[in-house]
Amino acid sequence: MSTNLSQAKLIVVKVGSSLVTAEGRGIDQDALNNWANQIAQIKSTGTDVILVSSGAIAEGVKRLGWVKRPTAINELQAAAAVGQMGIAQAYERAFSAHQLHTAQILLTHEDLSDRTRYLNARSTLKTLLNQNIVPVVNENDTVTTDEIKLGDNDTLGALVTNLVDADALVILTDQRGLYDSDPRKNPDAQFISEISATHPELENMAGGAGTGVGTGGMYTKVLAAKRAALSGANTVVASGRESQVLQRLCAGQSIGTLFTSEFSRVNARKQWLLGHIQISGSVNIDAGAQRALLEKNGSLLPVGCVRVNGHFHRGELIAVLNEQGREVARGLANYSSVETAKIVRCHANEIAEKLGFAFEDELIHRDNLALYL
Ligand SMILES: Nc1ncnc2c1ncn2[C@@H]1O[C@H](COP(=O)(O)OP(=O)(O)O)[C@@H](O)[C@H]1O
Numbered sequence: 001m002s003t004n005l006s007q008a009k010l011i012v013v014k015v016g017s018s019l020v021t022a023e024g025r026g027i028d029q030d031a032l033n034n035w036a037n038q039i040a041q042i043k044s045t046g047t048d049v050i051l052v053s054s055g056a057i058a059e060g061v062k063r064l065g066w067v068k069r070p071t072a073i074n075e076l077q078a079a080a081a082v083g084q085m086g087i088a089q090a091y092e093r094a095f096s097a098h099q100l101h102t103a104q105i106l107l108t109h110e111d112l113s114d115r116t117r118y119l120n121a122r123s124t125l126k127t128l129l130n131q132n133i134v135p136v137v138n139e140n141d142t143v144t145t146d147e148i149k150l151g152d153n154d155t156l157g158a159l160v161t162n163l164v165d166a167d168a169l170v171i172l173t174d175q176r177g178l179y180d181s182d183p184r185k186n187p188d189a190q191f192i193s194e195i196s197a198t199h200p201e202l203e204n205m206a207g208g209a210g211t212g213v214g215t216g217g218m219y220t221k222v223l224a225a226k227r228a229a230l231s232g233a234n235t236v237v238a239s240g241r242e243s244q245v246l247q248r249l250c251a252g253q254s255i256g257t258l259f260t261s262e263f264s265r266v267n268a269r270k271q272w273l274l275g276h277i278q279i280s281g282s283v284n285i286d287a288g289a290q291r292a293l294l295e296k297n298g299s300l301l302p303v304g305c306v307r308v309n310g311h312f313h314r315g316e317l318i319a320v321l322n323e324q325g326r327e328v329a330r331g332l333a334n335y336s337s338v339e340t341a342k343i344v345r346c347h348a349n350e351i352a353e354k355l356g357f358a359f360e361d362e363l364i365h366r367d368n369l370a371l372y373l
């Protein structure tokens, strides 16, 4: 795997509140225009981008005329609701100069931990990318309470990276990258240009937020790098004010701090599928489907399924059994057991007719399938 971003086909770019809102003074439209310009150019060279943008609370606080960030959760939620309007407008304006549309995606913790919602979120993001739209993601702050909050958008950026199998996560912030201690507190702090995302000293080096508007500081960024590494993605933390930072990263230049992942893409996904979820049911497949899976790295289509066992919902993990009843794979089902039973042996164009609706053509997409090789 290449360690830089020159081969990346899809990257997640996270921008922090202090950059987006000029440290709380209000949306920095010039900064947004600049990133939009860079993203439009990257997209035209074949690298897709999903933006994760903070700033709703900081912008809301400014619009409401409050002198400082509140601590009461209901006030933070109200501020987020007001500020998110500005964030959405500002990105749409910035990208419209490049004839690109944006789409607002507000996610909660549950959207990413519940398997059905996870698949729906993934499917929506992929569909938007196929339509050449730039998704702009934030946490749905208005409906999340303390206990269920993701809490910071560095974590959200890593979860989105895993969700869509992005090649890399780029976290743009107000520092050049990671130093061995907080450079705001230690003028002798040493800059680190590359480090393993699983380095044991990372958490000790990283401190909290630098300004009153940021959340989590470098600490949540190193945790995010760790999380993104689990699905095989590298993370770069760099300054959002660095000239042409995204284009230069995508051209393979070394800017900021690169956190390298030691997991391979396939293994990480497989670990997640095989290790973390209980099986709800299974399907038996025919020899042709088995060949498609094992030899051609294909998806499992309903036409290759012969029987459905057990009870499962859309998004649940199921086992794939061959004609002899041996488990050959596991994956996330796009249809429930009741729906699957109605579409076994059916071609993709017959699904809507049998069910009255259709999600995907596949019962299990190959991205959501782990094989026992
Ligand atoms: N080891 C470190 N290296 C770099 N920055 C650090 C470190 N420890 C703490 N920080 C702080 O993290 C801040 C960036 O995080 P944060 O304020 O949450 O910004 P953002 O809004 O971009 O997420 C920096 O301004 C810096 O003061």
Ligand SMILES: N[C@@H](CCC(=O)OP(=O)(O)O)C(=O)O
Residues within 6 Å of the ligand: 015, 016, 017, 018, 053, 054, 055, 056, 057, 058, 080, 138, 139, 141, 151, 152, 153, 154, 213, 214, 215, 216, 217
């Ligand atoms: N969802 C919040 C952002 C929380 C957050 O993580 O902020 P930051 O540390 O600036 O990325 C908002 O939009 O205000």
